[in-house]
Structure formats: structure tokens, C-alpha cells
Amino acid sequence: DNQNKEGAPGPCMSVCFNPEGTQLVAAVGTLVLVFNASDGSLVHRLKGHKDNVYAVSYSKDGKRFSSGGADKSVIIWQSNGEGILKYSHNDTIQCVEYNPVTLELASATASDFGIWSPDQKSVSKHKIAAKATSLSWTSDGQLLAIGQFDGCVSVRQKDGVEKISIRRAGGSPVWSVHFNPAAEDGEDILSVGCWDGTLSFFSLAPKQLGKDKTLGYDPCCARYFGNGEYLVLAGSDNKATLWTKDGVQLQTICERADWIWAVAPRPKQNYVAVGCNDGSVAVYQLNFSTVHGLYQDRYAYRDFMTNVTIQHLTTEQKVRIKTKDHVKKIAVYRERLAVQLPDRVLIYELREGGEENDMHYVKRNTVQRAVECNLLVVTSFHIILCQEKKLQLLDFQGVKEREWVLDAVIRYIKVVGGPPGREGLMVGLKDGQVLKIFVDNPFPIHVIKHERAIRCLDLSCMRRKLAVVDEAANVVVYDVMTGERVFEDQNANSVAWNSVLEEQLCYSGKDQLCIKTGDFPIHRERMQGFVVG
Numbered sequence: 001d002n003q004n005k006e007g008a009p010g011p012c013m014s015v016c017f018n019p020e021g022t023q024l025v026a027a028v029g030t031l032v033l034v035f036n037a038s039d040g041s042l043v044h045r046l047k048g049h050k051d052n053v054y055a056v057s058y059s060k061d062g063k064r065f066s067s068g069g070a071d072k073s074v075i076i077w078q079s080n081g082e083g084i085l086k087y088s089h090n091d092t093i094q095c096v097e098y099n100p101v102t103l104e105l106a107s108a109t110a111s112d113f114g115i116w117s118p119d120q121k122s123v124s125k126h127k128i129a130a131k132a133t134s135l136s137w138t139s140d141g142q143l144l145a146i147g148q149f150d151g152c153v154s155v156r157q158k159d160g161v162e163k164i165s166i167r168r169a170g171g172s173p174v175w176s177v178h179f180n181p182a183a184e185d186g187e188d189i190l191s192v193g194c195w196d197g198t199l200s201f202f203s204l205a206p207k208q209l210g211k212d213k214t215l216g217y218d219p220c221c222a223r224y225f226g227n228g229e230y231l232v233l234a235g236s237d238n239k240a241t242l243w244t245k246d247g248v249q250l251q252t253i254c255e256r257a258d259w260i261w262a263v264a265p266r267p268k269q270n271y272v273a274v275g276c277n278d279g280s281v282a283v284y285q286l287n288f289s290t291v292h293g294l295y296q297d298r299y300a301y302r303d304f305m306t307n308v309t310i311q312h313l314t315t316e317q318k319v320r321i322k323t324k325d326h327v328k329k330i331a332v333y334r335e336r337l338a339v340q341l342p343d344r345v346l347i348y349e350l351r352e353g354g355e356e357n358d359m360h361y362v363k364r365n366t367v368q369r370a371v372e373c374n375l376l377v378v379t380s381f382h383i384i385l386c387q388e389k390k391l392q393l394l395d396f397q398g399v400k401e402r403e404w405v406l407d408a409v410i411r412y413i414k415v416v417g418g419p420p421g422r423e424g425l426m427v428g429l430k431d432g433q434v435l436k437i438f439v440d441n442p443f444p445i446h447v448i449k450h451e452r453a454i455r456c457l458d459l460s461c462m463r464r465k466l467a468v469v470d471e472a473a474n475v476v477v478y479d480v481m482t483g484e485r486v487f488e489d490q491n492a493n494s495v496a497w498n499s500v501l502e503e504q505l506c507y508s509g510k511d512q513l514c515i516k517t518g519d520f521p522i523h524r525e526r527m528q529g530f531v532v533g
Contacts, residue, residue, distance in 0.1 A: 012275030014055045014095075014262045018079065019062045021267040026281045032080055033069045033281070037266060040283065044081035048264075049073065055096040058313045059103055066105050069095030074116070081473035087123050094132045104158070108132030108320050115144075115158060126160030127400025133220075134180045137296035138188045143204070145176035145190055153192060155204065164206045172196035176221050180245060182228025189245070191231060193219030199233060201247060210223030213247045223438070225265045229304050232272050234260035242286065250305050250326045256285050278439055286353045293332040294533035295415075296499065300337060302327045308339055312357055323469060325432055329376040331383070333415050333423075337361055338378035343370045345383060349395050355455065375413050380420035382439055383530060386410045391427070404444060416459045426466075434466060448478045460497040460505075466497045467505055475507045487516065494531050 009215055010029025017037060024035040034044035051070035058065040064084070068074040070092045076085040091109035098105050105116045107123075110131035114123040130150035136145055143163060144206040147153045151171035155164040170175060176193035183189070185232055189209065198212040199219055217237035221389055224245065232253065236242040240253040240510050242262055255270055262275035270286040291302035300310045307331060308321045321339070329340035335350040351360045366385065371394075375386035382401070385392045385397045388409050393402040408431035418424045418438070425437045432450035434457060452470035465486065466478045475492035476485055491510040498504035503518040508531040515523040 001346070002270070004379075008420070010052055010279055011277045012262060012279055012281050013053065014057075015264045015275040015281060016058050016065070016290070017264055017273065018058045018065070018264050019060060019255050019267055021269055021271075023058075023067050023079065024264075024266075024273055024283065025058065025067075026055045026275055027067060027069070027262075028281065029059065030055070030069075032075075032077070033054060035281070037271075038144050038285070046081055046083070048075045048083050050368065054092070054094055055107075058468055059098045059099045059105075060100055061103065062286065064358045065109075065473070066096045066098065068096045068107050072109075074105070077118075083461045087114075089114065089125070097134045097135035097137060097144075098142040099137050100256070101137075104141075106135050106137070106144050108135055109261065110149075111147060113131070113144075113160075118244070123161070126156070128154060131388075132389070132514075133173060133175045134177045136190070138179050138204075139181050139183045140188075140448050143188075145177045145179065147177035149191070151194070153177055153190070153202075155190075155206075159317045164204055166190075166192070166202055166206050168192070168196070168200075170196050175218055178222050178224055178231075180224050180228045181226060182224075184228075190224045191224070193222045193233065193235070195219075199243075199247060213249075220261050221263045223265055226267050228263075232263045232265055234263045234274060239274075240272060240284070244304065244306055244322070245452050246306075248306050248325060253286065254282065254283070256280065274459055282342065290532060291327060291330055292532055293330040293337075293487060294330040295334065299415045299533070300330050300332050300333055302330060310337065310359065310361065312359055315357050317357070317359050319361065320362065329373065331376045331378040333378045336378045338374070338376060338383050340371065340376055344368050344399075345371060345376075366395065367396065367398040369398050375410065377413055377415055377425065379439060381425045382421075383412070384425070384439070386413055391437070393426075396425075402442060404442070406435065406444065407431060407433065411454050412454060412456055414457065414459075416463075424455055428457045428468065430454070432470070434468065447480060448483055456494050458496050460502050461499055462500065463500045467497060467507070469493060469495050469507065473509055477505065489514065489516075489522065494533065496533070 012028045014027040024037045026033045026331040032046040046366050049071050053069035064195045066076050073088050087321040089109045096107045103118050107114050112125045115124045130148040132146050134147040142155050148471050178191050180189045192200045195218045197215045200212045202210040205442045218235050220235040222233045231243040239255045243508040256276045258277040260274050264273045273283045280380040293300045297313045303309045311318045325341040331338040339346045347365040349364045351362050352519040373385040377384040383394050386435040389406050391404040410430040412428035414426045416424050420439045430453045434447045435444040437444045456469040469492045471474050478531045479489040492507040495507040495510040505516045507514050513527040
């Protein structure tokens with residue numbers, strides 16, 4: 001987070017990374033600031049401009065970057081901060097954008113745009129009908145979209161000829177245009193942020209894809225991640241938000257003290273830089289956590305934040321459910337699948353009369369309410385919400401049937417079978433207790449008390465032994481009848497009993513898989529990757 005200690009010299013109007021993601025360049029007041037992207041240290045403080053700088057852009061080879069501003073000049077800098085070339089327009093430079101394929105640079109003002117090429121002495125310039133606000137090249141570098149103050153987007157060839165014009169109803173300024181860098185089926189998709197408070201998407205047919213997304217604020221900058229799956233949007237609400245490429249809002253990345261004029265995802269990494277009206281520059285890390293559910297041979301996981309993929313671990317069949325909304329939690333049990341979205345929970349079931357390994361899921365119910373929970377569990381007729389120390393049992397219409405308030409925060413919960421409507425749950429608590437709860441019984445049953453917080457647990461197939469993993473990564477097996485410890489080991493983060501052999505236990509941790517069968521020695525083998533279940 002860079003705050004100028006002497007008071008910011010002016011607003012930060014533009015930010016960009018070099019292609020390797022090691023340098024961050026920011027236009028702040030009259031300065032071009034170059035930061036080390038890893039630690040935030042200031043590498044160069046460049047004073048080539050005589051007035052405010054409005055735009056910066058990095059070339060695809062990483063050897064040079066450009067800046068343009070109110071002094072009507074475009075400066076081309078080497079990556080070491082040395083200015084090597086300068087050219088001018090007759091008006092304030094509003095935006096600059098390097099071509100993603102060649103080393104050509106586009107620059108635009110209130111009256112024209114130009115394309116500079118390293119192998120040409122002069123800059124070819126072409127008139128435009130209104131002030132340019134933003135520029136974006138197609139992924140093949142052949143066409144240039146110019147967002148304009150009059151509410152139009154002019155898509156030009158390199159020779160200046162207009163190929164397509166997109167006119168926004170109402171004529172509000174188009175303040176942001178950006179092509180998705182990953183063209184879908186050869187088709188370029190353009191995001192358009194307009195100061196009527198909307199975000200919209202267009203193909204070059206030209207055809208609008210879907211309806212306008214109403215934002216409630218004016219978007220100043222929208223940028224796709226390099227893989228084209230996500231979009232970062234920021235503007236007059238002082239926030240930067242994460243969206244899917246299809247325009248589903250996922251999450252607020254940050255909230256600043258002033259308007260955010262510029263955003264830039266860091267190449268090859270999940271970081272986002274933001275530039276604010278108060279002159280501050282900040283970088284935020286995005287953590288895409290694993291959201292998933294596992295029951296026997298069916299594993300369901302979140303894919304690109306809005307899809308649920310269900311994988312049959314034996315047959316390796318996969319099916320995908322597109323929810324077109326932010327998937328927050330997933331739970332699987334027998335033929336049921338529950339998917340929590342921001343304002344509802346979807347309940348799916350395997351179609352009736354399907355084969356044993358059938359993967360055809362159909363929607364059975366929708367619980368039309370927003371639910372907040374740390375953990376979500378589904379059974380034959382209910383969903384169970386875990387909220388800190390509390391468990392709530394809801395039917396598939398969303399009606400609360402039962403509630404349990406426990407002694408400590410719930411850390412782990414697992415359905416261990418039972419007749420439909422009378423299933424049993426094993427619940428591990430932060431204070432080390434393990435309880436058994438039947439969904440048709442208001443009274444929890446104490447099973448064991450462990451000395452540390454429970455991280456993971458499982459019950460053997462004959463219900464005689466309970467294995468727990470605690471927060472210190474110990475795995476301990478208890479005899480359920482006597483409560484005595486019958487086995488323990490270290491370096492575990494997840495545990496499971498064999499579903500057929502009562503005496504066979506598997507646990508993993510520290511890149512190692514361990515199998516313990518009866519009184520035989522532990523079998524250990526190296527295994528790369530993080531075990532999810």
C-alpha cells in the first residue's frame with residue numbers, strides 16, 4: 001500500500017504490470033512511479049512529464065513501457081526507467097495501450113488516436129468523433145476498441161478505418177473498454193463500463209451478450225485476468241470487485257477512501273493493483289479457496305466460482321452444473337447434492353430409476369433464503385447449517401425444524417448414515433469434544449473428550465472406533481465403547497476408515513499417505529499434493 005509521505009502529488013489514474021508481474025507502474029500526479037511488485041518498494045520516480053499523467057501501459061516483450069498525460073506527450077521508457085523516445089499529440093493524452101501481439105502502441109486524445117511502431121519514424125494519427133476515455137486491443141492485435149465520452153465505442157483497424165460502432169442508449173460516457181484476452185471459439189468479447197452505472201458485454205457482430213448489469217455506481221476501470229475467466233471492476237463506489245467473465249459479481253476485493261480510477265491484475269498470479277483518486281496505490285492478494293464436498297465415490301467441487309463439477313471417482317465420469325451465481329458451499333450425501341448461493345440453496349438429486357453409477361442430477365428444491373454458515377451438510381430430507389456453536393436443521397422448503405446449541409465452536413461435521421430422516425451426525429468441537437447427533441433427536445450424545453481442538457474425524461464401518469485429527473496434527477483412534485486410545489501417530493491433516501474393513505485406517509499429511517491395518521506395521525508412501533478428503 002503506497003501512500004506518498006509528503007502528501008500524494010495527485011490522483012493515481014492508471015496502473016499496469018510488466019508481463020512477468022515483477023514491476024508495477026503507476027501514473028500518480030505528474031510522476032510515473034515504478035515499484036517492485038513483490039515487496040512494494042519504489043524502484044524509479046520518473047519526472048518526464050510537465051503535467052498530470054493519465055495513462056501507462058507495458059509492452060508485451062517487457063522491455064519498455066509508455067506514459068501519456070495532460071502535457072500532450074507520450075514518453076516511451078525502457079524497463080530500467082530510462083526515457084528513450086517522446087512524441088506528441090495536439091491534445092491531452094487520455095489513454096495509451098500496447099498491442100498484445102506486436103510492439104505497436106496506441107495513444108488517444110479528445111480528438112484523435114495514433115499508432116506508434118518501433119520501425120516507423122512518424123506516428124499515424126486518425127480523427128475520432130469524441131474524447132477517448134479508454135483503449136483495448138483484440139487478442140490477435142488486429143482491432144482497437146476506443147471508448148468515447150459520447151457513449152460510443154469505435155472499433156478501428158490499424159489503418160484508422162472504423163469497422164464497428166457500438167452506441168450506448170442515453171449517450172452516457174463509456175469510461176472503460178477491455179477485450180477478454182482469451183477469445184472464446186475465436187470470438188472476441190468486449191466489456192463496456194458506462195457512466196450510466198452499467199457493465200455490459202458485446203461481441204464484434206456487434207451483438208450485446210445478455211442484459212446490462214446495473215452497478216449503482218460509475219465504473220472507471222474493468223480489467224480481465226490473463227486467463228480471461230475473471231474480471232476486476234472498480235469505480236466511484238471506492239471499491240474493487242471481482243466478477244466472472246459472464247458478469248456475475250462474486251466478491252468485494254477492497255474498499256478504499258476515494259474513487260478507484262485504475263485496476264490491473266498481476267500476470268500469472270492472483271494479485272490485483274488499484275490506483276485511487278487520493279494518490280494511493282495498493283496491491284491485494286486474492287485467495288481462491290477450495291469449495292467441495294465428498295461422499296463415498298462422488299466428489300463435487302466448485303469450478304471458476306459459479307460452476308459445480310461432480311466427479312465419480314471410480315468411473316471418472318464428470319458432470320458440470322452451471323449455477324450462474326457465486327457458489328459458496330457444496331454438500332453431498334447419497335443421491336443428494338446441496339449448493340449454497342448468495343440468496344438461496346439449490347437441492348439436486350440423482351434422477352429416479354438411474355443406474356448405480358448414474359451421474360444425471362436434477363433440481364429438486366430451492367430454499368429461497370440467504371443463509372450464513374461456516375459448514376453446510378445435506379441429508380435425505382434436510383440441510384444442516386453450522387453457525388459457530390449452533391446447528392440448525394432446515395427442511396427443503398427452508399423451514400427450521402430443530403436447533404442445537406453446543407458448548408464450543410463446531411470445527412468438523414460428518415453424516416455417518418442412518419435411515420432417511422433419522423441420520424446420525426458426528427460433530428467435532430474446538431474444545432475437543434466429539435458428539436453424536438441424530439437429526440430427529442434434540443439431545444446430543446457425548447462420545448469422547450479429546451485434549452485438543454478437532455480438525456477432522458471419521459467413524460469406522462462397524463461404528464466401534466473413532467479416529468480424530470487434532471489441531472496439532474495428531475491422529476488418535478478411540479474405542480467408542482470404552483473411550484480408551486488404541487492408536488496414535490503424528491503429522492496428519494485428514495483421516496478416513498475403510499468402508500468395508502473395520503480395522504483399516506488411512507491418514508495423510510506432510511506429503512505422505514499412511515495406511516494402518518489391524519496390528520500390522522504402518523504402511524507409508526510419499527504422495528504429492530494436498531489431500532481434500
